[in-house]
Amino acid sequence: MLPRIVKATIKALLYFILLYVLPMFFISQLSEFAPELFARYVQIFNLFVAVVLFSVVASELTSGTIFQHAFNIGKAIILMLFFVLALNGGIMGLDFEMEGFSVHILADLRVYLAMLLAIDLLGLAKSVLQAVNFLSERTEKQLPTPKPS
Amino acid sequence: MKQAIRALGWAIYVLWFVVIVFTASAVYSAFQLRPEFGDPNMSTLDDTLILHLPLNITNGGFYDISNFHIATSVTDSNGTLIANSSSPPQLIPSRSNVSVTHNISISISQMIGNLSYLLQNDSVFNVNATLSLNYANVIPFEISTNLTLPWGAPLSNLTWGQYSLTPSGVALPVSFENHSPIDLDGFMRLEIFDNNNNAVGEGTTIINASPYSGYGTTVNVHVSGIPANIREAHLSFETSAFNYGPLVIPLA
Numbered sequence: 001m002l003p004r005i006v007k008a009t010i011k012a013l014l015y016f017i018l019l020y021v022l023p024m025f026f027i028s029q030l031s032e033f034a035p036e037l038f039a040r041y042v043q044i045f046n047l048f049v050a051v052v053l054f055s056v057v058a059s060e061l062t063s064g065t066i067f068q069h070a071f072n073i074g075k076a077i078i079l080m081l082f083f084v085l086a087l088n089g090g091i092m093g094l095d096f097e098m099e100g101f102s103v104h105i106l107a108d109l110r111v112y113l114a115m116l117l118a119i120d121l122l123g124l125a126k127s128v129l130q131a132v133n134f135l136s137e138r139t140e141k142q143l144p145t146p147k148p149s
Numbered sequence: 150m151k152q153a154i155r156a157l158g159w160a161i162y163v164l165w166f167v168v169i170v171f172t173a174s175a176v177y178s179a180f181q182l183r184p185e186f187g188d189p190n191m192s193t194l195d196d197t198l199i200l201h202l203p204l205n206i207t208n209g210g211f212y213d214i215s216n217f218h219i220a221t222s223v224t225d226s227n228g229t230l231i232a233n234s235s236s237p238p239q240l241i242p243s244r245s246n247v248s249v250t251h252n253i254s255i256s257i258s259q260m261i262g263n264l265s266y267l268l269q270n271d272s273v274f275n276v277n278a279t280l281s282l283n284y285a286n287v288i289p290f291e292i293s294t295n296l297t298l299p300w301g302a303p304l305s306n307l308t309w310g311q312y313s314l315t316p317s318g319v320a321l322p323v324s325f326e327n328h329s330p331i332d333l334d335g336f337m338r339l340e341i342f343d344n345n346n347n348a349v350g351e352g353t354t355i356i357n358a359s360p361y362s363g364y365g366t367t368v369n370v371h372v373s374g375i376p377a378n379i380r381e382a383h384l385s386f387e388t389s390a391f392n393y394g395p396l397v398i399p400l401a
Contacts, residue, residue, distance in 0.1 A: 103292060111288065115164070122164065125157055
């Protein structure tokens with residue numbers, strides 16, 4: 001169990017740096033130019049990182065069991081829902097004030113959302129295949145070895 | 150099955166790489182856009198008032214901007230449509246500089262057809278401007294804003310004084326302030342009617358009112374018959390920008 005915990009901790013730390021520390025550094029740099037634009041998405045981004053980190057740790061702790069694949073399948077589904085909700089179905093609107101004028105920005109991110117969903121669908125397919133493969137390998141191990149006649 | 154799982158794994162890595170690179174470069178490129186608004190200016194052509202809105206865009210990013218166009222609609226304070234303008238779609242290639250001028254054309258003669266009060270009353274127009282573009286050929290954007298535009302009436306404070314009887318007819322002092330950028334050239338026509346509603350005299354005066362200036366004149370009308378029997382005058386304007394009137398002025 002201890003090696004798994006160590007491995008999970010190291011993996012979580014790497015993911016945390018890659019998914020949170022580095023992006024937040026860039027976001028804080030960009031926020032100087034358009035603070036209203038990014039402030040709204042920091043919370044959503046934190047949630048995204050939390051979901052990914054939880055699934056990475058859970059998947060690592062349960063590696064070698066069917067739960068590992070179940071967590072991966074769950075992660076793929078949750079991330080798909082998350083992307084749809086975070087990108088507001090692909091049509092995003094933003095209102096802000098600029099030099100005394102109220103400005104409304106509408107962005108059609110449906111193509112971008114489709115790319116993210118395609119990745120998650122591939123991840124889902126991979127996790128399902130891994131689960132099937134895991135079960136078939138376990139069943140094969142449980143079968144009695146045929147004796148030479 | 151293991152090959153399929155491995156292939157899916159590689160496909161996921163490649164797609165994530167593409168998405169991350171695209172996202173990072175798109176955000177970076179968006180911050181390399183430098184839109185600069187020039188000073189708006191006005192010009193007139195016949196009866197049309199044209200508002201020029203110059204815009205200079207420097208696209209220092211990696212991606213082209215296609216279908217870039219501006220659409221504006223101008224309404225009066227009651228929401229009545231005055232003018233609709235749309236610039237043709239333009240392509241702004243990456244690492245290039247493009248200047249666009251959006252023109253809002255307001256036909257005065259069409260406008261006074263149903264909004265004649267704007268000839269005598271200063272007002273504020275509401276301008277709804279929408280800027281549409283297709284960023285990196287993948288992400289359509291629409292940016293809209295509401296502006297207000299002051300409208301100066303060309304016949305603001307149109308007043309007439311007490312008429313006076315002259316040996317040959319009637320003299321009526323008329324004055325107004327041209328608050329608009331239009332150079333008012335044309336005629337002011339005054340028709341006199343008697344108690345039997347017959348036209349008994351007509352006089353015209355050349356008007357030449359410069360933009361943003363006051364104008365006053367006295368219109369002299371030769372009246373046939375007895376000047377004491379006159380009842381009302383009809384004042385009308387015939388200018389290069391618009392025809393307006395008649396305005397009924399009681400004289401009795």
